[in-house]
Amino acid sequence: MYAKELILITGTKETRKTLVEQLTEVIGDFVHIHDFSLEETIPHVFTDKLIILSSSAIVDEAAPYIGEGCKVVVAKRTVNFQNIDKLLFLPDNTQVLYVNDAPETVYESVETLLQLGINHIDYIPFYPGKKHVPDIEIAITPGEVSLVPAFVKKVVNIGPRLIDLITVITILQHLNLLEKKGDIVSEKYIRKIIDLSKKLSHTTRQSDQLNKHLKQVLDGVNDGILAVTPSGIITVFNENLIAMLGLNTTKTVGRHLSDVFRNHELVSFVLNDSEEESRWFTLFQADVIVHRFHVSTEESIVATFKNAHETIELEKSFRRELIRKGYIAKYTFQDIRGNSERVVKTKEIASKIAKTNLTVLIEGESGTGKELYASAIHNASLRESGPFLAVNFSALPDDLVESELFGYEEGAFTGAKKGGKIGLFEQANGGTIFLDEIGDTSLKLQARLLRVLQEKELMRIGGNKIIPIDVRVIAATNKNLIRMIEQGTFREDLYHRLKILYIHLPELRNRKEDIPALIEHFLMQSGRSSIAIMPEVMEHLLGYQWYGNVRELKNTIDYMLAVCNGQVITADDIPSESFFQRKSPEQQPVREPILLDTGTQATAASPLEIPSDQEEHRFMLEAIHLANQQGVSIGRKTLSEKSGLWKKPLTEQQIRRRLDTLEQQAYVVTNRGRGGIKLTRSGLDYLRALEGTT
Numbered sequence: 001m002y003a004k005e006l007i008l009i010t011g012t013k014e015t016r017k018t019l020v021e022q023l024t025e026v027i028g029d030f031v032h033i034h035d036f037s038l039e040e041t042i043p044h045v046f047t048d049k050l051i052i053l054s055s056s057a058i059v060d061e062a063a064p065y066i067g068e069g070c071k072v073v074v075a076k077r078t079v080n081f082q083n084i085d086k087l088l089f090l091p092d093n094t095q096v097l098y099v100n101d102a103p104e105t106v107y108e109s110v111e112t113l114l115q116l117g118i119n120h121i122d123y124i125p126f127y128p129g130k131k132h133v134p135d136i137e138i139a140i141t142p143g144e145v146s147l148v149p150a151f152v153k154k155v156v157n158i159g160p161r162l163i164d165l166i167t168v169i170t171i172l173q174h175l176n177l178l179e180k181k182g183d184i185v186s187e188k189y190i191r192k193i194i195d196l197s198k199k200l201s202h203t204t205r206q207s208d209q210l211n212k213h214l215k216q217v218l219d220g221v222n223d224g225i226l227a228v229t230p231s232g233i234i235t236v237f238n239e240n241l242i243a244m245l246g247l248n249t250t251k252t253v254g255r256h257l258s259d260v261f262r263n264h265e266l267v268s269f270v271l272n273d274s275e276e277e278s279r280w281f282t283l284f285q286a287d288v289i290v291h292r293f294h295v296s297t298e299e300s301i302v303a304t305f306k307n308a309h310e311t312i313e314l315e316k317s318f319r320r321e322l323i324r325k326g327y328i329a330k331y332t333f334q335d336i337r338g339n340s341e342r343v344v345k346t347k348e349i350a351s352k353i354a355k356t357n358l359t360v361l362i363e364g365e366s367g368t369g370k371e372l373y374a375s376a377i378h379n380a381s382l383r384e385s386g387p388f389l390a391v392n393f394s395a396l397p398d399d400l401v402e403s404e405l406f407g408y409e410e411g412a413f414t415g416a417k418k419g420g421k422i423g424l425f426e427q428a429n430g431g432t433i434f435l436d437e438i439g440d441t442s443l444k445l446q447a448r449l450l451r452v453l454q455e456k457e458l459m460r461i462g463g464n465k466i467i468p469i470d471v472r473v474i475a476a477t478n479k480n481l482i483r484m485i486e487q488g489t490f491r492e493d494l495y496h497r498l499k500i501l502y503i504h505l506p507e508l509r510n511r512k513e514d515i516p517a518l519i520e521h522f523l524m525q526s527g528r529s530s531i532a533i534m535p536e537v538m539e540h541l542l543g544y545q546w547y548g549n550v551r552e553l554k555n556t557i558d559y560m561l562a563v564c565n566g567q568v569i570t571a572d573d574i575p576s577e578s579f580f581q582r583k584s585p586e587q588q589p590v591r592e593p594i595l596l597d598t599g600t601q602a603t604a605a606s607p608l609e610i611p612s613d614q615e616e617h618r619f620m621l622e623a624i625h626l627a628n629q630q631g632v633s634i635g636r637k638t639l640s641e642k643s644g645l646w647k648k649p650l651t652e653q654q655i656r657r658r659l660d661t662l663e664q665q666a667y668v669v670t671n672r673g674r675g676g677i678k679l680t681r682s683g684l685d686y687l688r689a690l691e692g693t694t
């Protein structure tokens with residue numbers, strides 16, 4: 001039991017919480033504090049109690065609850081010094097609104113803050129009803145956040161003001177505790193202030209260390225770095241700049257720029273008001289590129305000084321290194337030949353895409369020029385001077401691709417190189433990575449790729465450090481990714497991450513008017529532009545289906561150039577049929593097969609190939625078609641059951657194999673878990689053809 005007690009009444013709940021916490025801390029060991037706020041409910045009228053009111057502003061409102069025999073103390077309040085450190089981080093001369101509920105409390109608090117030495121800020125008083133308030137971005141308030149005007153962008157809440165020491169002493173007097181407890185209480189009060197100064201000195205120490213560290217970093221930079229105030233007073237001047245300018249003094253910070261720089265043109269260039277600019281200067285017998293920009297939040301101007309000769313050499317050697325590694329994009333849009341409407345349109349779209357920094361998915365059959373376009377996009381983008389790396393997923397085993405792409409730390413696995421390895425993503429930093437044949441990646445790798453695309457950072461294999469990367473991804477595929485999603489072999493989320501921008505490259509057989517221009521281009525490339533092609537050869541070439549697209553055409557030209565006699569290519573030089581690529585079953589059409597029930601055309605292998613087990617196919621397609629029409633789901637199990645009623649029962653295994661064949665031909669699409677198997681438009685054509693033959 002406490003020998004003594006008091007009643008604390010405040011205006012708001014927030015103030016009640018702050019004050020009861022404060023009082024409990026200083027006198028709570030020997031005084032029982034009952035706390036109430038006018039914002040909440042006060043249960044009854046108090047009699048014979050010591051009542052502490054949080055401010056004179058609530059005297060009238062609290063009066064009905066104060067009965068006979070009560071002693072009332074109206075608390076004097078002072079700024080909550082525990083939160084003052086928040087104000088110390090505001091830059092000098094920052095204009096702030098000081099917001100509180102009444103003019104008196106505002107002026108009182110500002111006065112206290114100034115007396116406490118927090119005088120580097122320009123306080124503009126604000127309270128409800130105040131007129132002509134300037135549009136200021138920062139407000140400070142002792143807990144009255146709701147009163148802050150809407151135009152303020154940042155609010156620094158230093159918390160409700162605390163009861164001052166004098167009031168605490170008065171309370172003790174009223175409770176006849178001053179003699180016994182006065183020393184303890186003032187000691188506690190002072191300890192709080194000492195804690196604050198400890199906190200501040202710790203912060204100062206930390207910022208000293210940070211400054212020292214920053215200075216080391218700045219001095220370690222190979223360039224000269226200068227920062228000045230708009231009036232020209234130097235605030236940063238690193239060691240390299242001293243060396244670059246051949247100065248023999250290190251006392252530069254705090255002086256005016258024109259006292260340190262003899263070159264007046266340079267001084268006026270640095271202090272120029274315009275936004276951002278670079279210029280050459282000859283300083284101390286060396287050519288220097290000075291780049292100047294304004295940091296408006298800091299009200300300062302920064303200039304970097306680069307040795308021009310070194311910069312050019314560095315860039316040259318960087319480019320040489322890229323070429324040596326093959327990390328350079330060879331082609332530009334000018335290298336893409338063809339005047340057909342489709343090519344002109346595709347190039348137009350691709351060059352618009354190049355200007356963005358977004359991920360691109362290029363779809364097209366093999367040999368349509370996916371790598372060519374990726375390279376041209378890179379060369380027309382802002383990343384043009386960065387690396388361009390191409391990774392072909394179909395050419396590499398999964399584990400190798402993973403370590404090539406993401407790199408690894410030393411000891412990550414048996415055989416890992418000493419010192420680890422930087423992955424291609426890291427090597428492509430600042431440039432573009434071309435992920436060719438993305439459809440050939442494993443699900444595990446897809447998950448890792450997805451993470452890189454989402455987070456723009458990676459972790460090396462066996463590593464624990466997050467490495468941020470700035471790489472544009474261009475992916476390409478000749479597979480039908482939508483079909484792969486349906487089959488569960490390609491992640492849908494990755495597909496959408498890749499297909500932010502999209503290019504479909506037209507098949508050569510659908511734009512045969514480009515063939516003459518392409519032939520001319522390949523003849524030029526091989527240095528044989530004067531060679532003549534007989535009209536019948538041209539006719540022949542125009543008649544082919546070119547399932548291997550432009551690559552196949554190029555190979556054919558190369559072949560004919562190798563075998564022809566003299567300066568003319570004749571019909572004798574045309575390769576035999578077996579030279580040409582016939583459409584293979586695994587080369588799926590790249591346009592998405594659209595299901596029949598959406599009523600749109602699906603693409604499939606054409607011309608229709610009738611497989612040997614036609615009867616079984618007909619049975620299965622009919623059953624699928626019927627189920628689709630009736631809107632019921634159909635799967636392997638049902639098909640196998642139905643085949644029992646048919647003349648030839650088929651096991652689920654047999655059904656699966658036949659379904660795989662039908663799916664490869666794009667006649668059906670299997671939707672695992674969702675709606676079962678669906679017939680495509682070309683599946684229906686095939687069924688009709690079967691019905692005509694069987």
Ligand SMILES: Nc1ncnc2c1ncn2[C@@H]1O[C@H](COP(=O)(O)OP(=O)(O)OP(=O)(O)O)[C@@H](O)[C@H]1O
Nearest residue numbers: 335336337365366367368369370371372478550551
């Ligand atoms: N429009 C074009 N103009 C000139 N050359 C082209 C054109 N399209 C493709 N080529 C050439 O055809 C060849 C194949 O192109 P590329 O390697 O870019 O195709 P791809 O679609 O990436 O093939 P794959 O899918 O097999 O990797 C290259 O030699 C390329 O330079």
